[in-house]
Amino acid sequence: MQEPLDALETRIAELRRAIRGALTVREQDRVRELRAELRRAERSWDALVTPPDRPEEDRQGLASLLPAREQVHQALTLLGAPAAPKLIAAVHAAFFAGQLTPSRLASLRRDEERSYRAAPGARPYYLCPALTSDLLSAARALLCVSTWPLEQRIIGPLSPRVDFLTAAIQIAEAAPSLSGAATGSASAAVDRLLRRFAMNIPGAGPAQPGGSVHAETIAAAARAEFDIHFARDHDDRAQAAVRARQQLDDAEQLFGARLAAVDDTGTGRRLPGPA
């Protein structure tokens, strides 16, 4: 009982300091975010010092204390592929305790980049955007983890589909291990998630409309389609990764090439596209 309380008190102190910091530089959005987090932390602290008569809620409260970036990291590690905030939130809701709303992810990417540029490599991992294979710039609304190899973080033309299938396989394989321990609502969330994948993969869907879906069937069907696209997609990504290593500095390899505006006269910086 003592340990989580200590962790909480440290976290509360940290948050208060951060709010003061943010107030001095007048970052209103950040202040609002931190205040919300502080209130959550204080509520959890209250819940912990009073005798627990609703243990489930406490567990939830404590888990949501993980900073959003760590929650995202958990979900992305499970997915194993770059993903959009909505999918990340859905996976988090199905497999992990605590709340992660897509709106909390909005400011995350900017904060991560700022933190990296201030002190490169100070954190064990960063959440960064996926990179487009053609321009090596940040892909819209796709997050991944900096420790993944470049090949995994680059999005080629076939990659959205390949990543969708990768995620389907990962989720389908993780689902059975959870179903034993999960409570009713959690397993319903996993089922919903699986159903969404099953619908869009040929041969993965339920036998009859409205029938139950099976994780093994989904994984097998996803793997079958994955094999069709894998080789071409892998080549695209590998070639783009070679280019990225040659043309981009360390920060750009994580957060994407910054493109200067190329005006009509063509005097701007050349795009690092394929020759």
Add this chain to the structure above:
Amino acid sequence: MTATDARLDSLRGSTEPLSFTARTIAALTANPGCVRRALMDAAGADKAALATHVGFPQRSGASQSPFALTRGGIFEAQVKASGGADLVRLLRDKLGLDLPEVSYSDLESVGGNTTKKVRYRRTRALLLRAARHPDQAGTLYDHPMLRLQVGGHLAYLEPDVVAFQIQGKFHVVEVKSFAVIDGQADEESVAAAAMQAAAYIVALQDMLTAESLSASAVSTDVILVTPENFSPQATATFIDVRKQVAILRRQLARMARIGVLLDELPSGLTFDLAPDPDGNYTRARGELASALEVVPARYQPRCLKTCELAGFCRDEARAAGALTVLGSVVRDDLGSLDSISTALALASGIRQPSADQADIARALRYVKSISDTLAGGTV
């Protein structure tokens, strides 16, 4: 700048010309006979601001409700999530798209640059490459940016998705959030979607023919993606829009000949709102209203749905007692008459019909007699 452009600019006045969207281009075809509308659109005048300034703020119809926009946005995001997973399923099911064809190109920004010009250039490069080398082409192009010449101005258009590799043709995919229930959809919504899609098709065809490629590479069958029945699940339907493409092409050609209409206007006529540096309009209301009245309009009740200025034109038509206020059916039935008062006078026999009005006058008197009997019978 040509003399026509200069004349149109002076007609619009000191404000920036409005740019066209697929919606406003589709609306061009709603009332092709209206000179007032044709001139306003060609000049890029802000019809909503003009209508508000002359005292007829437009309430609904021509602009989209924020709720509809949000709903549409959510449904579109759902259909396009995970590399267009829903879309890929629909195209495979309904159109026999091959399994390996899943390539997805996001054209909503080019390396973080979201300006229309840059996106247009990139779209053009990708789509032309696809047309020339179909074997290396992608399959789904998300939010490509197209360009269309409308009445001397360039309009940028953004279809939801352009799909390639289905029978070797480009297909415009239009994602709409109105439901198709048991195979039936709201007729007007479908008509509007078809007309918008026609604008994209015309823009695509023009892009290809400008590079001496065949316009037949663009399919005139639009793929309409909508929610199915009462579920959020998407379904796809084909719509043949050959007719809409022809209508739009004719209307665009007519706008290109806008000079003929301009010649008939008195010189010095302008719809200038004369905004001061703070953006307040300083043009005298009465003066602006009379300037608008100089240009003939052809009001019909349908205008309320497609034109921001409709309130003003309706008021004008009512004041003149014009038959068009009662809708196109009544107007067509009473073809040779021009005002409500004439029709009433003929019906009650106050006015003697001329030779060409004899038939219609007989019909009107007959209807009046039935109406009188009924009114008498209820007492």
